[in-house]
Amino acid sequence: METVADGEVTGESISEVPVVEVNEQNFSLAIVQFCKALSRATLIAVDLELSGLGEIGRNYDHLQSRYDAYKKAAESRSVFAVGVALFSLRKIKGKSIKYKSHVFNFLTMSNHPFVVDPDSLKFLRSHGFDLSGHCEKSIGYTPAHLRDATKPKNRKDSMKVVWRAILDANVPIAFHNGLVDTVFIYSHFMDLLPASSDEFTASTSWSIRSGQQRAFFFMSSENSRDRISLSPNLSEHIKRFDSQSGMDFLSICFR
Numbered sequence: 455m456e457t458v459a460d461g462e463v464t465g466e467s468i469s470e471v472p473v474v475e476v477n478e479q480n481f482s483l484a485i486v487q488f489c490k491a492l493s494r495a496t497l498i499a500v501d502l503e504l505s506g507l508g509e510i511g512r513n514y515d516h517l518q519s520r521y522d523a524y525k526k527a528a529e530s531r532s533v534f535a536v537g538v539a540l541f542s543l544r545k546i547k548g549k550s551i552k553y554k555s556h557v558f559n560f561l562t563m564s565n566h567p568f569v570v571d572p573d574s575l576k577f578l579r580s581h582g583f584d585l586s587g588h589c590e591k592s593i594g595y596t597p598a599h600l601r602d603a604t605k606p607k608n609r610k611d612s613m614k615v616v617w618r619a620i621l622d623a624n625v626p627i628a629f630h631n632g633l634v635d636t637v638f639i640y641s642h643f644m645d646l647l648p649a650s651s652d653e654f655t656a657s658t659s660w661s662i663r664s665g666q667q668r669a670f671f672f673m674s675s676e677n678s679r680d681r682i683s684l685s686p687n688l689s690e691h692i693k694r695f696d697s698q699s700g701m702d703f704l705s706i707c708f709r
Contacts, residue, residue, distance in 0.1 A: 476560045477591035481612060484558070488538075488616075491556035492623050495540040499628045500620075502635045503535035503578060506571025521651035524634055528641035529599055531571075532564035534578070534588065536613065538620070562613055563592040564642070566600050597642045617643040 476484040492498075507527045514520040537559050544552040579585060595613040596604050617639065620627070629635050636658055641647050648654045 471555060471557055473557045473559050476558055476593070478561075478593050479591055481593060485616070487556075488540075488558050489619060491540045491542075491558075492619060494542040494554075495623060495625050496543040497541040497553075497628065498620060498623070498625050499539040499541070499630075500635065500639075501537045501630050502533055502638055503537075503583070504574065504634075504638060505532040505534055505568055506574040507531070507634070508569070508571065518651045520633065521637070521654060524637040525641070525647050528638045528647065530569045532568040532597075533562050533595075533613075533638055533642050534583075534592075536560040536562060536616075560613065560616065561588055561592040562595055563588070564597050565594045565608075565610055566597060566604075595642070598644050599641045599646050614643045 474484060474487065476488065507524070508530070510523045510527060514523070537557070540556045541553040544554055575585065593612055594610050596609045596611060598614065601609060637647065637654070640654070640657070648657055
C-alpha cells in the first residue's frame with residue numbers, strides 16, 4: 455500500500471508524513487481543514503495519549519474485569535492528545551492500493567481536576583511530547599461524564615463536536631488500543647460509561663440520529679485472551695455496508 459500526504463505518489467516509500475497540530479490557538483482554522491479532509495475520507499485511524507491508566511495489568515481473566523479497570527481510569531484521568539489519520543482511497547490496481555492521507559493531532563486537556571501518572575509523563579516526554587507547550591496550548595474540554603455537574607456557561611464541548619463529526623462521516627474507524635481508547639472516548643467525548651462490559655459493547659454501535667447512521671470499528675490490543683463480538687444489530691449493519699460498498703471487513707471484536 456502506498457500513501458501520499460500531498461500530491462501524487464512517486465512509487466517511493468514515505469518515511470515521514472506531515473502532522474497538523476490542532477490546539478486552542480489555531481482550532482478555528484484547523485478544524486476547517488480537518489472537516490474538508492474528513493469529508494473525503496474512506497478510512498479513519500485514531501490513537502489517544504492519556505495522562506495515565508493507573509495500576510492496570512493486562513492479564514485479567516474476564517473482559518468485565520478489564521472494563522471495570524479502564525472505566526475507573528477514564529473517570530479519573532485526562533485525554534492529552536487525539537491523533538486522527540484520514541485516508542482517502544485514490545486507486546486500486548492489482549495488489550497496489552493508493553491512499554492520500556491527512557494526519558491531525560488534537561492537543562487536549564480536561565478542564566476538571568484529574569490524575570497524572572508519573573510513568574505516563576516519562577513515556578510522553580521520552581517520545582518528544584512538549585509538556586510545557588501542552589499546558590499553554592491544549593484544547594480544554596468538559597469530560598462527558600462530568601457534563602451534568604458542570605454549569606452550561608462553563609462547558610467546553612469542542613472535542614465532543616470533533617468526535618461527532620468523525621461519527622457522522624460514517625466511515626470505518628481503526629484503533630490501535632481499541633478497548634482502552636473507546637472507553638476513554640466514550641467517557642470524555644460522549645456520555646457516562648455503562649456499568650457492564652456487555653452494555654458498553656452494545657453501545658459501541660454508537661447510533662447517530664436515531665439509528666440512521668452507524669460507525670464501524672476495527673479494535674485490537676496487545677492482549678488477545680478475551681474476544682467478544684459486537685452487538686448483532688451492528689453486525690447486520692456491517693454486512694449491509696459490505697454489500698453496498700463492495701468492501702470486505704474482518705470480524706469486529708474486542709480482544
